[in-house]
Amino acid sequence: MMPRPSMPEPPAAWRLLVSLMTQPGQAGPILGDLAEEFTAIARESGNRAARRWYRRQAAKTALELLASEFRSASWAIATVAFGSYMLLLGSVQLVELVTGLLLEKFPIYTYIDASRFWWLYAVCLQCIVCPVLAGWMAGWLAGRRVMPVAVALSAVSVVMGTNIPAGGGLIRLPVILLEADRISHYLPHANILLFALSAIKLAWLPPLGVLVGAALRRGALSERTRIA
């Protein structure tokens, strides 16, 4: 007996994107519709054309669903995103405060290299752990609108940064350029543009952390909806 050819599968990453952007419990029919059309196109025009169609449809669908949520509950989303941003700033400042106290009370640098310690608190804790927790909390506060709130919170984090006034955030770039004279006075050999870029070089990490935290929360919600 001839083996039956296996059915082509839609791209997993794009499926995940669509399911993240739908409200918990509502992804099934949308993914089913996309899968049905994907199979029909694969049969008629081949896998490559079907995958191309799926990627375009999934991107458009995710954007439409996101835009629809923003249109229908813009104030609620903005309020929760702002509250979550304050929470994120607070947690980053708390890490800063605790780190300062630790450095004051204990001779940390005799046990751990300074750059390694910086990676631990400034990168791991402030740029990854705090944003992931803030994203999860934002998802919890957002109820069913997890991803719209997370996208809004990420956008605010990109622009404003997460460690005011220490750095990060696109808003920091013009501020540094405006203060070029003062910085040149303290750092006479520094290239101001490179200095500004180095200040925002980790700006992409917190927004990504926020999205990961919210996606984890969204996954937990889906699981609960499935069990219920």
Place this chain on the structure above:
Amino acid sequence: MSRRDYLGEFELIVMLALLRLADRAYGVAVRREIEHRTGREVSIGAVYATLERLETKGYVRSRLADPTPERGGRSKRFFRATAKGVAAVNRTHAAVQGLAEGLSLGWSRA
């Protein structure tokens, strides 16, 4: 009469597609019907976002059918216009017709 009593352009298109498809109206069918009748390319997301909004307003009702293997084990969600939805379609259509009446827009059928 408030502005909310009228349907938006795409809402009207989706409602008319639902009425045409009757009890066969689910995401793929609605999307294809709109593309076939209007020549306008729409995404599944745009159709669902509009249907969700219409359902919130009480113009549409939905039910889930049994899952099928060709859809990866996922069910179809069938939509149906309610009486309130049909009234909204009539009201919007009448408003558009009323506004267009007497204007020479070159709408004569080919």
